[in-house]
Structures are given as C-alpha cells and as structure tokens.
Amino acid sequence: MTAFVLVSGHFTRAWIWRDVSARLRETGAEVYEANLAAEAGAGLETHIEDVLRLIDAANDPELVLVGHDYGIHPVLGAADRRAERITRIVYLDAGLVKDGDRAVQLVPDQTARELLLDPARTPADGLLPAPGRGDWHRWGSIVGLSAGALDRLTAEATPQPVATLTEPLRLTGAYTAVPTSGIFCTAGGISIAGVEAMVGSGLPQFEPLTDPRVGFFDLDTGHWPMLSRPADLAGILIRAAAGEGHRIAPLPAAEEPPFARPHVLDLPERPLPDCPRERIDNLDLYFPGDSAEAFADPLPAILFVHGGPVSEDVRPTPRDWPTYIGYGKYAAGLGVIGATVEHRLYGLHAYPQAAEEIAAAVDALRAHPRVDGDRIALWFFSGGGLLTTDWLANPPAWLRCLAASYPILAPLPGWEAVDERFHPVEAVAGAGRLPIVLTRAGLEAEAIAAAVAEFVAAAEEHKAELELIDVPNGRHGFEVLDHVDEVRDAIARACASVLRHLRA
CATH class of the missing domain: 3.40.50.1820 (Alpha/Beta hydrolase fold, catalytic domain)
Known part of the structure; x- marks a missing residue:
C-alpha cells in the first residue's frame, strides 16, 4: 500500500491538504498530513523532526514524501535520515535545494526576505507574520484561487517561525538515492518546457534533472494547487507514486554544452x-x-x-x-x-x-x-x-x-x-x-x-x-x-x- 506524507509550505499546516487527502484516500492510499510547529522557537530542525515522526509511525511499504514550497526543506532533511524508508520524493512547486541552503534564499517576497536577512530587523517574537488577504501574490501565483479559497487561506494561516527560514539545511546526500518527481504549477512561470531549456543550456547544475528516475508534471494553476485543483493534484500524486512523469533527455554525450x-x-x-x-x-x-x-x-x-x-x-x-x-x-x-x-x-x-x-x-x-x-x-x-x-x-x-x-x-x-x-x-x-x-x-x-x-x-x-x-x-x-x-x-x-x- 502506498502512503503519502504531505508537507505544506510557508504559513500553512495540515488543513490545506484536506481535499487532496480525501481524494487520495478514495484510491486506497494512506495519508499523513504534517502539522509543522508554528510556535516561536521552532526551527528547521523542529520541522524535520515533525516529518520524521510521521515517517516512523507509518507501516506502509511504499512511502512518498511530498514537499510544497518551503516544505521541501524538512522533507529533504527527513528523507536524508530515512532514505531506506522512502520510495519517492515529490517537489510540489518547490525549488532545488542542496546542503547548506537556507530557505530564506528562496523566499519570493522581497520585503520579507530583506527583513529575514537583517538581524537588526528580525521580529522580536521570532515569528514572521502571515500575509494579509491582498499580499499572497507576493509568495506565489494566486491564479485559480477562488475568493472563498483566498479567504480561507488568509483565515487559517499561521505565522512562520523565523528560524525555519534562516537555519541551514544539513544533508549527507543519502536522500539522492531516492527517486523524485517534480510538479510545476505553470501559472508561476516554470514548466517542463522551461526546465528542458535550462537543461539544454548545458549548465551542470541542471544535469541531475536528466536522471531517468526523475519524472515531471505540469499543472496549469497557481502556487496553491491543493486549493485550486485538488482533484487534479491528487491524480498527479498517484501517477508520481507509480513512477510516471515526463523524462528530460540529457545532452548527447558527444555534444558540447x-x-x-x-x-x-x-x-x-x-x-x-x-x-x-x-x-x-x-x-x-x-x-x-x-x-x-x-x-x-x-x-x-x-x-x-x-x-x-x-x-x-x-x-x-x-x-x-x-x-x-x-x-x-x-x-x-x-x-x-x-x-x-x-x-x-x-x-x-x-x-x-x-x-x-x-x-x-x-x-x-x-x-x-x-x-x-x-x-x-x-x-x-x-x-x-x-x-x-x-x-x-x-x-x-x-x-x-x-x-x-x-x-x-x-x-x-x-x-x-x-x-x-x-x-x-x-x-x-x-x-x-x-x-x-x-x-x-x-x-x-x-x-x-x-x-x-x-x-x-x-x-x-x-x-x-x-x-x-x-x-x-x-x-x-x-x-x-x-x-x-x-x-x-x-x-x-x-x-x-x-x-x-x-x-x-
């Protein structure tokens, strides 16, 4: 039986997966939604431990970790320590992350990023306030979100502990043995075609994307597909768990980048x-x-x-x-x-x-x-x-x-x-x-x-x-x-x- 561990991004917790989880369970899958700690003092290591507890509690033979946006950081941290338990890692509209990276490097909101990078301006309570209703676009495309979904996103949002974004992610490399999938929410500007163009540039940082164990999917929506297209997202997650997805061909060996x-x-x-x-x-x-x-x-x-x-x-x-x-x-x-x-x-x-x-x-x-x-x-x-x-x-x-x-x-x-x-x-x-x-x-x-x-x-x-x-x-x-x-x-x-x- 396949089980999914779902880890959401900035300011969101388990509630955001409700509709996706229901559809996954209808297929017979087990689902574990991560409620990442939102209190002051929580750091990236805290969130990694949150994910590890779900992994250790699951008895399913096939365990798929899904990291949305910031969530890919604790997902990779946990997968690196339990690589033998994980059958696939899914990057859901998430950036490529390596050892030593801090999540603040990928924070899209310029004002928030500047605040987090300046110790003198760090919030005294150690919490980054959640966006207001009119500010979510600074954190990702809101294409596809209904007014009701945007209202709920705002109402349910919790502050993000600053240390989760500023602590470096430490990885041994064990997680690289796990097959991966990437899901691009194309309204944000990234798609399979765009990634193929980056691979075609010949720059070596994109070469791992041509690994035959890596599959890709496009989803025509904004940054929060669990709210805008939950049924389609659930279907893609099932396909990803089965090893489906578009493969990107490497440059021919004899061809110069x-x-x-x-x-x-x-x-x-x-x-x-x-x-x-x-x-x-x-x-x-x-x-x-x-x-x-x-x-x-x-x-x-x-x-x-x-x-x-x-x-x-x-x-x-x-x-x-x-x-x-x-x-x-x-x-x-x-x-x-x-x-x-x-x-x-x-x-x-x-x-x-x-x-x-x-x-x-x-x-x-x-x-x-x-x-x-x-x-x-x-x-x-x-x-x-x-x-x-x-x-x-x-x-x-x-x-x-x-x-x-x-x-x-x-x-x-x-x-x-x-x-x-x-x-x-x-x-x-x-x-x-x-x-x-x-x-x-x-x-x-x-x-x-x-x-x-x-x-x-x-x-x-x-x-x-x-x-x-x-x-x-x-x-x-x-x-x-x-x-x-x-x-x-x-x-x-x-x-x-x-x-x-x-x-x-």
Whole structure:
C-alpha cells in the first residue's frame, strides 16, 4: 500500500491538504498530513523532526514524501535520515535545494526576505507574520484561487517561525538515492518546457534533472494547487507514486554544452585574432594591437555584462566562456577596448549584489589609464537585461550607448524573488537621449519575447532613442547556437551602431 506524507509550505499546516487527502484516500492510499510547529522557537530542525515522526509511525511499504514550497526543506532533511524508508520524493512547486541552503534564499517576497536577512530587523517574537488577504501574490501565483479559497487561506494561516527560514539545511546526500518527481504549477512561470531549456543550456547544475528516475508534471494553476485543483493534484500524486512523469533527455554525450561552444565570430575556419588580455579583479580587458601599450591615446570601451542566474559552482565561470571572450576580442579588433565583468548573479535574489559589482567594475574600467572614461558603452545579455535598470533610469553623461542582446527586460512569471527595483520597462522612461541598441532573437521564449515587446512599447511611448536589430531565425544565445550569416550580420550591425555612438 502506498502512503503519502504531505508537507505544506510557508504559513500553512495540515488543513490545506484536506481535499487532496480525501481524494487520495478514495484510491486506497494512506495519508499523513504534517502539522509543522508554528510556535516561536521552532526551527528547521523542529520541522524535520515533525516529518520524521510521521515517517516512523507509518507501516506502509511504499512511502512518498511530498514537499510544497518551503516544505521541501524538512522533507529533504527527513528523507536524508530515512532514505531506506522512502520510495519517492515529490517537489510540489518547490525549488532545488542542496546542503547548506537556507530557505530564506528562496523566499519570493522581497520585503520579507530583506527583513529575514537583517538581524537588526528580525521580529522580536521570532515569528514572521502571515500575509494579509491582498499580499499572497507576493509568495506565489494566486491564479485559480477562488475568493472563498483566498479567504480561507488568509483565515487559517499561521505565522512562520523565523528560524525555519534562516537555519541551514544539513544533508549527507543519502536522500539522492531516492527517486523524485517534480510538479510545476505553470501559472508561476516554470514548466517542463522551461526546465528542458535550462537543461539544454548545458549548465551542470541542471544535469541531475536528466536522471531517468526523475519524472515531471505540469499543472496549469497557481502556487496553491491543493486549493485550486485538488482533484487534479491528487491524480498527479498517484501517477508520481507509480513512477510516471515526463523524462528530460540529457545532452548527447558527444555534444558540447552551449555555453562552451565557440562564438559565431570565432570559428576555426576564420578565428578572431589574438589580443592581449588584462585581468583586474572581476574585470577583463581586451586591447587592440599586440599589446596594451600599442596605442598612445586612451580608447573608448565596451563592457559586456553576462546573464544569469548562473550557479556559483559552474566552471569555467562566465568570463571564460567563448561567448564573452569572443565579444571582447571582436571589440578589440574593431579598435576599441573590449571588457567583460564577472558578477555573482547566483540566484533571483542576487540582482542587487550583481548591480553593485557591475557599478564597481564600471568605475575600475573608467579609471584605467588606457580607457577614455568619458566614452563607455554597456552591453547586457539574457538575464543580465534586468541589470540595465539603473543605467536606463539615470544615464550618466559618459555612457554613450546601452546595448542588449536577447535580454530579459521585465521579471518573468514566477520571478517574485527579484527585487522590485529591477524593471527596465519602467526605467526606460528616464533614458532621455541615451542610444539603446536592442538585438532580438526571433525564436525567443514566449515570456521573454512578451517582456521585450512591453519594453519596446514603453520606449516608444517615452520617445527613447531605440534601435532594433532582429535575428528572425536566431535563438536565445544565438552567438553559440546559430552559426549562420544571419547572426554574424546582426552582431556586426549592432557593434557598428555601438561604435558609432562611442565615437560621435
């Protein structure tokens, strides 16, 4: 007989599973709902013990642990200690978590996250108040929730003990022997297709998702499916317990991951010329000629800003990816200084830190004796597009052009963890006469394309100096994915525009 241990997320307890549990029991399954401790002083370890008690009390041969949102933390903590008792772990609209992670890292509500990260502002009673009725959207998509369900969610909610979110999760790795399932509530912006795209990027942190023991399901609803679609959720849990679900294929063994592939302008048959590179902290500079001393007067510079979020464990790091080396060398070959900055955008919560690191790198670039500090262009890529915000809102006089390639220009659905400040669609109102060169991928993901279209409309409304360069058959990351003349021509046009503004 299969038994389910159901562990809910922030501010909720066993009551939230009532309708799902009833449907599971109708199929003959046993169900154990976790009532995680909600009193002051409870920590993550307290919640792990809560789940362990349910596991130890169950006699069923097949035991499935289901962790919703924050609930995945105590679920993994318990599974790590009772791996031999667990037949499957189900991530229900929950993030990937590893040893040492703290749940606060995935708190989507910006205000709550800042409060939890500042010891001076931690609530004196050790409890984070539950959201009011109008604030649940800050913790996840409320799509599918009826007015009555939202009322009940608010009425039944309990405060969240702060320590449950700030204590690190300690894992030995034993839990990795247990098969897993992932259920994506797609109204939040994450789906199987999106995860397949992340796996296709070749970044190693996504490789475990291709394990054949991992199955995935999409559920078209918001973050609380136990209230919005309980019958469908129960059906998916039954299928997950049976080992069903979509499998994600790994990249072919002989195929290089996209981030490691050569730049379209730096292929073996016509490689970009070598040029000297100087590394200063998180800044790399590529100089024209045979040496940094090959020119007498300071030169304009283009700073290329990589996207993300990128795992801090990925090697090589972005500054050594062919994409950014290729752009640095290409700019140097055009007679200006190409530069790349490595910032620590390791998660959606890290945009403020990345912005500070980019600003410091810009200061260092402008202060370099070989750089004309009054002639700088900034060029952003992918998820780095949100980092254009500060420069668009208040462009300094020395910023002669801002360029972006396949950028994300507004927080995507499900990106509630991004600081509200990072919103280029709103910031473009302050761009004034700053030239903006935007290169669009014709085969862009729908959500990213929608954000770009919103940005273009806002730029036109505010009469920004926007130049659009389209790559109709280009994909997100076209420099390494699409080695065709259409991409080469688009990059050449974009670079020519940027150089024209730098030299004006």
